[in-house]
Amino acid sequence: MRQGIGVFIFYLGAAVVMTFPLALQLDSRLLGHAFSDTTEYLRHSWWMAEVLRGRIAADAPLLLYPDGIDSALLWAIPLQSLPTALLSFILPLPAAFNLAALLTLALNGLALYALARTLGIGGSGALIAGLVFVLYPAFQGQLALGHVGLVTLYPAPLLLAALMRLRGAPRSRAAQGRDLLLAAVWMMMVGWGSALLWLYLLLPTVGVWLVRLIGRREWGALGWTLGALAVGAALALPFVLLGLRGAGVSGGGMSVFFSATPLNIIAPSFSHPLWGSLGLDYPRRVLGIDPFEGTAYVGVAAGVLALIGLIRRRAARFWLMAAAGAWGLSWGALFKLEETAPMALVIDGYPTHLALPWALLERLPILSISRTPVRFSFAVGLVLAVMAGCGVDAVVQGRRRALVTLILAALIAFDYQTFFPMPTRPAAIPAAFYALAERPDIRAVFNVPWEHPLTDKEGLYLQTAHGKPMIAGHLARNTPLNPAKGWLMQETFDPALLDAAGVDLIIVHREWDYSGGGLEARLRERFGAPAFADARFAVFERPDPTQPVALISGVHRHADSTWLFAYLPEGGAFALVGTARTDGARGAQARLNDQPIWRGQLSDGDPLALPLPPLAAGFHFFNITLDPPCLVPPHEALRCATLRIEGMELR
Amino acid sequence: MRRPLTDFGLFLLIALIITYPLGFELSSSLAGFAYGDGREMAHHLWWFGEALRTGESPFFMSNLAYPNGIDAITLWANPLQFFPAWALALILPLPAAANLTILLTLALNGWALALLCRGLGMGFWAGWIAGVVFMCFPLMQAHLGVGHAGLLVQYPVPLYALALLRLSRSGVGRIGIAAAAFALTGLGHTLQIIYVTAPLTLVIGAAALWRRAWSTAARQVIAAGIGAAALAVYLLPTFSAAFGSAYDDGGVVRYSADLLAFASPSFFHPLWGALLDYPRRVLGVNLDEGAAYVGVIAGALALIGVWRRREARMWLGLALLAYVLSLGGLLKILDTPVQFTTDGYISYVALPWGILAELPGLSLLRAPGRFNFGLALALAMMAGYGADAVVRRRGALVSLILIGLIAFDYQTFFPLPTTPAAIPPAIAALEQRTDMRAVFGIPWDNLIAAKTDLYLHTAHRRPLLAGQVTRRTPVAPAMLTILQDTLDPALLDAAGVDLIILHKQHDDGTLYARALDRLGAPTYEDDALALFEPPEPDAPRLFAAALTESLAVTARSEVYLYAAQPGWALFEADASADRRRVRLLIDGDAVHGQIVGEADRLRLPIPLEAGYTTLSMALSPPCPAVIPSAALTCRDLRLTSAALTFTADETPPSPPVIWERGVSLVRWRVTQGGETVSAWLDWRFDSAVDENDIRFVHLLDESGGLIAQSDAPLGRIAGGSRRIEAVDLALPADLASGTYTLVTGWYRYPEIVRFRLTAAPTETANDVFRIGALTLTR
Known part of the structure; x- marks a missing residue:
């Protein structure tokens, strides 16, 4: 036990060093880059704490006002937000968040240390193994994104350790049963930080483990293992169902963007004090603008140790298979040599990319929820840690073992930095927002530009101060707000329309107003001076409407589609009219509120007169787009076909 | 001796059965x-005897x-394909x-x-x-x-495999035999070395390494190396001809096997x-290259073999490797x-061969x-192991039943299918027409008509204007197209054409009507x-061109020109594209490039020698042949109002x-036209020049x-390049009557130092050359 505490403190120290200077600014700064999800997770922790304290009702429509978002998802992955929520009972929210991440x-x-010990690796090897797991650059990249749920990895090594014990020497049924139950619990908990960890960590490791048991015809061990996994799956089922029940997760795709190149594992961060100064070009090309999602650097020190482990310890070779599998899966569906785009080639006149196994796997049920195959490098980190531990175990012996271990630890820590x-951002929220909490007259706030994801994240964080419902908001990724509502309110700033939607306050996020202050200028023109303004925000109070809200519509063109947004004060029968402009006969599809209502062929000059089903009063959106939709041209000589609707309107 | 002969006789009998009714229609x-390719091959067989009879070179088809004529040495690269038949053709009818030969x-x-x-x-x-x-095996029958x-x-392949496997025991003789067998495998069709010999060698070698039989593997590598070297020495004289006539037509997708081919019997099977x-949908129009039906009986025997005999598993490795590679590029x-x-x-789902086929040398393997x-x-x-x-x-009894079932399953x-070998007597009678210089078969660009x-x-024995040793004729398409498009007696006479054979099955009636008319x-x-x-031609033809007024260029389009004497043809067209780079080439040499926007004009003077010329317009990069989605479109080049105007040179060409x-x-x-004077210039660059x-x-x-002046860089140009330009100078409105001179030269910026003029046909000064003069009368 004492040894465990010591080891835990060692790793805590490593985490403090790695995240320097976070520990010195626990309650004044927030872990994570300015673009990170930190503010979003903080808001969710705040909400959990408020619900637990009984200050707000669990079903209060704080997001997507007045409908609300079912937030069951947050309870389905409790290790993402709950630790911060609980710590916030005794600490300020920022400090609670930062401390939860370090712990x-x-x-x-500690968990990886336990796995290494289970595998028979000595104390030095296990210590280094755990250190590699703490510091592995993929996890540092996730920390910088504020993804505290995704770095909640400790149940996975503990699950593997329990599974290894199930295969061990003949033991009593009671001992086997105990480990089965332990494995099942850890299995359940693997997904508590993020459900995707079941996939990213377990598919390559437990998958290869099962293949190994089958290959060796160890049917008994296979039975125990499958039993543990089945019980674990049963235990996890309620959380899965809870997560599936929750709404509010919208926006997907980008699985190609969020995939690795084969070079990611040898690409150190260009923010590293030494590697970054060497002028290496390829890390920037494979990691992108920032070393966040793509980071998977194996490292010189850990890599050499892993290699020694492979050579000197037969047991390490199994882990190599898991690493190779995870590495291959991290490349995603299409082969890339640079972060930005998949490699393109023409084979016998067919422009194509190089498809990888993930292109098939991502179509399978469950696996299809993943959009970031690069995170399979988490498993690379886990396996690498074990192999490096084997390497240390093989070479670090004798009286100066402690000293050598410490030197190795320092080298790894430096190499992996x-x-x-560590990127952090200020935690302070202007007092004016806290003051809003005292304003019972405010029904909801509208953060603009609403379509900018960082506006929404920042809006969520501001909610921890003012506590008022938001028109937009989200649990993860993007807001599920009806685009007609967001677009029309933002384009018109019509007091009557805003009033009808319950908006009493508008917060302009100046950083993300790409119109160069256009939003704020329009608000000043219509609403007068802001009630509050600083460098980042301008807060406007909606004036009372002078006339009732009328039918409002607007057209927005985006790539190969034309959108029409409308607010109907009264329901009725309408038709969508316009004139098609195309570069040939093109397949087209019309959708009403995201439901297809028409498919057909349009040629240049074709008049469009689509009768619509009866529409209720409220916000609606329509779009006409190419069918099939336009895709990224796989060849420089290709482009998207043209389809736009001129004079699109409702009649 | 008796047993091998009996064996061979029985295999010959089966060959006769599966090729029924060929045995009854031998002649x-x-x-x-x-x-x-049957008729084309028959021609090549015939040529050997014809060359011996007439004293012509058997390495050169002077009759095509x-x-x-055409270099025919490539046929000597495949002696096992042609030699037996060449000999037989001396004593038997050609068919x-x-x-x-095929049956044997x-x-x-x-x-x-x-x-x-x-x-x-x-x-x-x-x-x-x-x-x-x-x-x-169905692939054999399909071919x-x-x-x-x-x-x-x-047949050399199994012998090579046997020789290679026998290298588990040492002996120089064994290595020599294996090397010889290796070389033999490439003498029926050179590319078999890649298609069969290489994978076979790889798998047998890998099996030896797996068994840790290092010395066996070493001997195998040595044998294969010696065999490859020997084959290379033999093929060396044919390489240049083979690569010179090789066409990269693609085909790694079209001529590849379908994933389901192994389970798809022929749709011609009774x-x-x-x-x-489904076999029709799997094999499509690709029965010959895509057939890979494993068969029910052979497949079952193979499974038994793999299950029961450890030795069979190496062959499973070869089967899998061959099948994966056969799936082609996609x-x-x-x-x-x-x-x-x-x-x-x-x-699409790119496969290993899609990448490997891009390697130098392998890109010619299109099937x-x-x-x-x-x-x-x-x-x-x-299957042999399974049967064993x-x-x-x-x-x-069991074996004969199995053989019968396999033969039936594989049919x-x-x-x-056979093709009548008879040739109309009227064609054969042409042999007597010694006044006939050459025969022109049309449509010349139809591959079946060409065969x-x-x-x-082989019957009329008069020279062909086109003709080929493999795939398609190497004769310039400019001449063949213009002759076919015009059927002008003067042009035909100039080309030596005294007879035209029109293949009616490959003509929609257009050519026939034109022939009747002309x-x-x-x-x-x-x-x-x-x-x-x-x-007999009644008047000479000064100029001809195969050009349509409007065309869309997606990759490369050709315009063919003929001039009876040297001159210039001015090519002009309205062009529109989505800012695409277009290169213009004359007989394959890039001479001009420009970015074409929504409404531009292409204008290029083309210097012509007497004879045929090809003007090509190439988009860079070209549109891919396949557009993978209806939502995507090619950024093509559209030309309208395209025209060519020819004017002959009035004086003989000067030295450069x-x-x-x-x-x-x-x-x-x-x-000179209106208020503009134009200089048409055809530049060559032995060394690189740049923007300065x-x-x-x-x-x-x-x-x-x-x-008036035009001082402009022609851009970054590599040594060995050619550029043609039309430089237009606007004449000032107040320009007085008189004689004006147009000169050209080069200088370096920013030094403003002229390039020294080292040779000119006329006297020069100041390193400028006088390219012409104009007399203006106001």
Whole structure:
């Protein structure tokens, strides 16, 4: 036990060093880059704490006002937000968040240490293994994104350790049963930080483990293992169902963007104090603008140790298979040599990319929820840690073992440093927002530009101060707000329309107003001076409407589609009219509120007169787009076909 | 001795059965469809005897591509394809020689495989069954159907495999035999080295390494290396000709096997064809290259072999390797490349051969389906092991039943398609017409008509204007197209054409009507052919061009021109594109490039020598042949109002004007239209020039005063390049009457130091060359 505490403190120290200077600014700064999800997760933790304290009702429509978002998802992945929520009972929210992240990292190391010991690796090897797992650059990249749920990894090594014990020497049924139950619990908990961890961590590791048992015809061990996994799956089922029940997760895709190149594992961070100064070009090309999702650097020190482990320890070779599998899966569906786009080639006149196994796997049920195959490098980190531990175990012996271990630890820590210093952002919220909490007359706030994801994240964080419902908001990724509502309210700033939607306050996020202050200028023109303004925000109060809201519509063109947004004060029968402009006969599809209502062929100059089903009063959106939709041209000589609707309107 | 002969006789009997009714039509038909290579191959067989009879070189077909002839040394690269038939053709009718060679080859294939099996310790009947599997494998029959006699020469492969496997024991002789066998495998069809020999060597070598039989593997590598070197020495003289006539037509997708090909019997099969629908969709129009049906009986025997015999598993490795490679560049299901979208990207499923085929040398392998010759070998071996494991009691009876079932299951055609070998007497009678210089078969660009022409040639023996040794004629398409498009007696006469054979089956009536109009009534006509003799030309033709007024260029389009004497043709067209780079090439040399926007004009003066010229317009990069989604479109180039205006040179061409740094002006002309004077300049660059090298064209008055100028860089140009430009100078509105001179030269910026003029046909000063003058009368 004492040894465990010591090891835990060692890893906590490593985490503090790695995240320097976070520990010195626990309650004044927030872990994560300015673009990170930190603010979003903080809001969710705040909400959990408020619900637990009984200050707000669990079903209060704080997001997507007045409909609300079912937030069951947050309870389905409790290790993402609950630790911060609980710590916030005794600490300020920022400090609770930062401390929870540091503790989680230390627990990760401790769990890997336990796995290494289970595998028979000595103390030095296990210590280094755990350290590699704490510091692995992929996890540092996730920390910088504020993904505290995704770095909650400690149940996975503990699950693997329990599974290894199930295969061990003949033991009593009671001992086997105990480990089966332990494995099942850890199995359940693997997905508590993020349900995707079941996929990213377990598919390559447990999958290869099962193949190994089958290959060796160890049917008994296979039975125990499958039993543990089945019980674990049963235990996890309620959480899965809870997660599936929740709404509010919208926006997907980008699985190609969020995939690795084969070079990611040898690409150190360009933010590293040494590697970044060497002028290496390829890390920037394979990692992209920032070393976040794509980071999977194996490292010189850990890589050499893993290699030694492979050579000297037969047991390490199994882990190599898991690493190779995870590495291959991290490449995603299409082969890339650079972060930005998949490799394109023409084979016998067919422009194509190089499809990888994930292109098939991502179509399978369950696996299809993943949009970031690059995170399979988490499993690379886990396996690498074990192999490096084997390497240390093979070479670090004798009296100076402690000293050598410490030197190795320092080398690994230096090699792996992905940021220096760790990106953080200010935690302070202007007092004016806290003051809003005292305003019972405010029904909801509208953060603009609403379509910018960072506006929505920032809006969520501001909610921890003012506590008022938001028109938009989200649980993950993008807001599910009806685009007609967001677009029309933002384009018109019509007091009557805003009033009808319950908007009493508008917060302009100046950083994300790409119109160069256009939003704020329009608000000043219509609403007068802001009630509050600083460098980042301008807060406007909606004036009372002078006339009732009328039918409002607007057309928006985006790539190969034409959108029409409308607000109907009264329901009725309408038709969509316009004139098609195309570069040939093109397949087209019309959708009403995201439901297809028409498919057909349009040629240049064709008049469009689509009768619509009866429409209720409220916001509606229509779009006409190419069918099939336009895709990224796989060849420079190709482009998207043209389809736009001129004079699109409702009649 | 008796047993091998009996064996061979029995395999020959099976060959006769599966090729029914070929055995009954040996002299009257040629094996294979009319669109196959049978008639072309027959011509090549015939040529050997013809060359011996007439004293011509057997390495050069002087009778083709009149009057130049075609290098035919590539035929000598494949002696096992042609030599036996060449000899037989000296004593037998040509069709009989060709057909008999095919039958003997098939029998040898089966016999050699049986030898391999027995050499590896299998029983007599197992060898027989394996031999039949190999000989009858649907891919063999499919290639027989299209007359690919060279590809049927597979018998060296089992012998090579046997020799390689026997290298488990040392001995210089064994290595020598294996090396010789290696070389033999490439003498039926050179590319078999890649399709079969290389995968086979790889798998046998890998098996030795897996067993840690290091010395065996070393001997195998040495044997293969010596064999490859020997083959390379033999093929060396043919390489340049082979690569010179090789066309990268693509095909790694079209001529690849479908994923389901292994389970798709021929749709021509008498039973399976009636019962099953999917084989037609799997094999599509690709029966010859895509056939890979494993078969029910052979497949079952192979499974048994793999299950029961450890030795069979190496052959399973070969089968899998061959099959994966045969799938070609993209995965196909139901003869359609599998397409998917992910994250907004559209893609096909690229396979290993899609990448490997991009390697130098391998890009000429356009039919990956042929890797399945390796599958045939591997399957036969696995089936042999399977038969060896199960055929015990009543071996002869069971084996004969199995052989019958395999042969039936594998039957790819019934009956085998054959093409009548008879040639109309009117064609044969042309042999007597010694006044006839050359024969022009039209449509010349129809590959089947071209093959028929070759075969007819064996009867009329008059030179062909086109003709080919492989795939398509090497004769310039400019001449053939203009002759065909115009059927102008003067042009035909100038080309030496005294007879036109029109293939009516490949003409929609347009050519026939044109021939009637320009050449008069045919001298002979039947259902398939019409013979026309061009009348005496009544007037020479100064210029001709094959150009349509409007065209869309997606990759590269050609315009063909003919000029009776040197001159310039001005090409002009309205052009529109989505800011695409267009290159113009003359006879393959890039001479001009420009970015074309929504409304631009292409204008290029083309210097012509007497004869035929090809102007090409190429988009860079070209649009891919396949547009993978209806939502995507090609950024093509549209030309309208395209026109060519020819004016002959009034004076004979001058020697080039040469400046330092390898810049030379080869042809030039000055024209005046309205208030503009144009200089047409044809530049050559022996060394590179860049953006700081400025070409100037100046209009000077009589006192040397500068009236108008164009000083512009031609851009970054590599050494060995050519550029043609039309430099237009606007004449000032107030320009007085008088004589003005147009000069050109080069200088370097920013030094403003002129390139020194080193050679010019006329006297020069100040390093400028006078390219012309104009007299203005106001």
